[in-house]
Structure formats: structure tokens, C-alpha cells
Amino acid sequence: MNLEGFAVIDKPTGLTSYSLLGKISRKLGPRVKAGHAGTLDSFASGVLVCLFGRYTRMSDFFMATTKSYEALMVFGSETATLDPEGHEIARAPVPTLYDLQSALPSFLGGIMQVPPVYSALHVGGERAYERVRKGQEVVLPPRSVTIHRLELKSFEDGKALVSVDCSKGTYIRSLARDIALECGSRGHLLALRRTASGPFHLAGAVGLEEFDATRIRSMDPEVATGLGLECRTLEGTEAVAFSNGLPMGRMPSFAAAPDSTSVAVFDTAGEFLGIASPKPAPSIAWRYAFVLERPH
Template sequence: MLKLLKKPLDGAILPFVKFSGITSFGALNQIKKALNTRKVGHTGTLDSFADGLLVAVVGRYTKLASYITGCDKEYLAVFKFGEETDTLDPSGVVIKRGKLPNYQALMDIVPNFVGKQSQIPPNYSAVHFNGRRSSDLMRSGEKVELQAREIEIFSIDVLEVNTTENQDIAKNPFVEEVMLKISCSKGTYIRALARDMALACGSFAFVSKLRRTRVGNFNLADAVGARMLPEFSVDNYVDVDTGIESNEIIAGCVSFSESIAKTVGLKTLELKSDFYDRFVNGRFIKKYWFKGFKPSGCQTTFAVFCCNEFCGIVNGTDGGFEYGAVFADKKR
């Protein structure tokens, strides 16, 4: 028997699996139904063809989305060489064809894409151009010229290589597909990486499969629905039932704790219980409200806790504090 919440949650974080074939927004519908709320957001879009980790924020915690979105991410990806589609994914139309790269040429250029670099996002993306999403402009036949953005790729690991006629890599064969594990910063487009790596070794490519495995310290293995995902590989594809029971969704919801705050890169402050009411009512913040506060000399964002209860976000400097958001109840 399915369990549905009768009363909406005030706030929760839910590491959740998005399955291939549905949009990130569509994936939230199951959460909204199970938790009896319309107030659900996510912390970073996954393309429709991709699957993997989507960190959802519920209720008042939707205000935390921007902090989690800024976390580093990790992906598994399969690049298919010899063709480039207009969307740089399998849903697009092939617009370029070229020769396959040989194994050594591909291996030689991989290290060149690790580190800080400029990357031009795909034209079919959520990046805005002249005030509109570039993907919407492309679909309406308008011209888009996106500017390069600074990103950082921390590591690229080659996990699997498919060569023509399954030749031994010692013979430097041509590569049809490669599976990579990629760790990168916010704003990195794996589809753009496939395009650029292929061009660097004299070929074309698009991303045929993509799975997000980590957001900050949130891991796919711990997400609701992870057990339903098929193994990720160059050849493997299994169509799965994307229905996750409401019981699992409810059980997977977690509160925003000090450990999660540190996971998303926030420093923490302990609010003295005597000043709880003043804080949640938005009074002017005093430094002595917090235990062991030490000025750092620079602007810092803190997650504030009182007796293990998450109270809110503040921005602090040596000159004082200002509220970012208050999450605690005014009645305790």
C-alpha cells in the first residue's frame, strides 16, 4: 500500500534519481505527489536523455537551491565519434560527419582538457542569449552565438574504449566510442566537452549516454531509486520502470544538517539558545549571539544552527551580519 503524506513537509532535501527519457522538471512530479506539495525544486538540470542524481529541495528549503547548485559534479559519459548532432546528444540531427580518431590521438589529448579552461556552451542549452534560452531560439530557427565561459575540469578517467572491429589497442585502432568519468565544476557542459575533445583529435562526436553520479558530497548510490538504474557501460542499455514508490520518497527525505552544510561548502555557526527568538524574528544580528565566532576578515556565508536545528543562512564579515534566509519556526 502506498503511503502519501497528508501534511506537506516544511522543508527537506531529497537525493533522487532522474531516469532517461524525462525532463528534470517532469521527474519532480513524483516527489510533489508523494510529499503533497507543489513547492519542489532541483539543484541542477539533467538533459532528458541523461539519468542519474538529481538533488531535490522541498518546501522552504527551495531557498537553498543556489548553494547546492554551485557544488562540483561528477559524471559517467559515453562519447560516440564520427558524427556530431545539432544538440550534441542522441536526440539531435546529424550535422557533421568525419573520420574516427585513432586510439593514441585520443589518449594524447585527454590530459589537455583537465584544468581551468574556457568552454562555449552548446547552442541547445539553458544558457540565455538576448534574454531568451538559447535552446528556444534554436528551435525557432534563430541564430545563436554563445560566449565562452570559465569552467574547471578536475579529472577525466578513461574507463572503456570501443574500437573498430574490436581491435587490440596495441595496434592503435580507430575509436568508435569511449566511456569517461569526469569530475568538473558548476557550469561545465559534458556535451561541449565531447565536441571539443573530438575536434582536438580531428573528429566529431556527441554524447550518446550520460549519468550524473555526484553533486558535492551527495552520491548517486545513496539516492532514492538508485537500485533501479541499470549498469552504465558503452554497450549496455536497459529500459527501466521509472516509477518510484512514495514510501521510498518519503523515507529518503533528510533535514539540512551541519554535515550537509559542510558538504555544500558552507561554514557553520552555533546560535546561542537565548537569542533564538531574536534571530527567527529578524532582529539586528549581534556577533555575541554565536558561540565561538572568529572574524575571518572576508565575506563568508554561514549556515546557522541552534541545538541541532537549522535556523537559516547569514552573510558575515568583520563588520557584522546580514540575513540570507530564515528557516526556523517563530514558535518553538
């Protein structure tokens, strides 16, 4: 089966993203290539964008968007994994509502964040969590992330429900840990639900049981814009030239020097052809980031 496109799945708790992808792939057949754009931990649920066929090569564009979460934090206890599945490693007093409200503003905007040691980040060619499970010490460097919005929805019995909009690469488990430390406490996540990934929201997601091949979508201008891409329509010979991978400098539509934004390319019928991106500096030319259609 030659399926290409993407689907927005509402991942349930209790499944890793990899396991969910396996169940989806079995519904589509053994020859369908599948991937996902942004891992959700086993205890977490919500929006998971799955990619099929050649769309798997566009994962960077689907992952580079803002993510939104509803996170339930518990104070007074920190676990090794910073989630409900790990063993307790530290305890501290539960903060007051005033302490929590005073701490949250310091996490808005650009911050440096240390990822959890129980993460899939590579350290010396091996995933961090694999090293930790072998008893090896893992020290991960802080990374720059951005918290666009951080709203306290409720705080009761040492548990806080917060709503977060953040950049790619943000670990909400680390955010819970750091907020608790800023309050003079310790903390971890009890539950996490991704409510949006870029232009994709829970309202448009489908459950695993309801998923089938008819739920697979193609790139269109609305989706491309939601992913932060500009849209460009090519006519006639230019569309054929783009699909065949001919030098972009020969195409009038790409004669001008690019800015910093990648472009989703469509033909006059609205069919998605691919993505063009600026070449790395100091070049001032375009390059093919991805080409989908190649007419026979």
C-alpha cells in the same frame, strides 16, 4: 502538507528534470513547493537533488558543488544537440587511442567552454533552445569552468567512456564536442550518468518508484560541510535572535568580520536555523542568506 527539506533522486533516462519533479510533487500533494538543484537532460540519468518548501530558496548552495559524471562519447559524428536525440550535422574520422590520450590533459583545470546552443541559458529574455527551434542564430559566449578530473575508462569501436569531476556550470555535451575537435574528429554524447553532486552520491539516491515523504531529509552539519559551508551553533537568545532576523551585528557569534565562507547555523539541539553569508565587498559584515526557523 507542510514539507521542508531535500531528497536525492536517481533520475531515470527518458524524463526531463521538470517532468520528474512533477511526478514527485504529485506524490506529495498539490501544496508542496518543489524545485531541483542542477538540471539533467532527458537522455541523462543519475543524481538529482530535489528541494521542498523553503529549502527551494537554498538552491544556489546545493548547486554550487562539484559534479561527477560517467559519460559515453561517440566519435566520428556530431549532432545539433550534442546528444543522441539530435540530427547529425557533421562527420569526421574517428581518432586513434593515442590521439584521444594526448588530447585529454589539455582539458584539465580551468578552461573556457562554449555552452550548447540547445541549452536553457537565457538569450535576450528567451531560452537559447527556443530561439534555435525558431530558426534563429544563437551565439553563446564561452564561460569559465573547471575540470577537476578527467579519466578515460575505455575506448573501443569509436566510443569512449570517461569519468569527469567538474565545477558547476560545466556542460558535458560541450566537453564531448571539444575533446573530439581537439582530436581532429567530431563527437557527441551517447549516454550520461551523474554519479555525484557535492556530498550526494548514487549509493544514497532513491528511485522515483521508491520515493515518498519519508525520503525527505533536513540540513545537518555533515551535509552543510559537504556543501562547502562552515557550521556554527548558537545558544539560547542568540538562536532566537537569528531566527527572528535581528541585526547580526548585535550577536556575539557574528561580531567578528567574516571571511569568504558562508555559515550554516544550528541551535544546540542540532536544528537547522539558516545560512549567514558575508556581505558583498567592500562591506565587512554578515547578512542573512536564508532563515528557516522562526519561533512563534
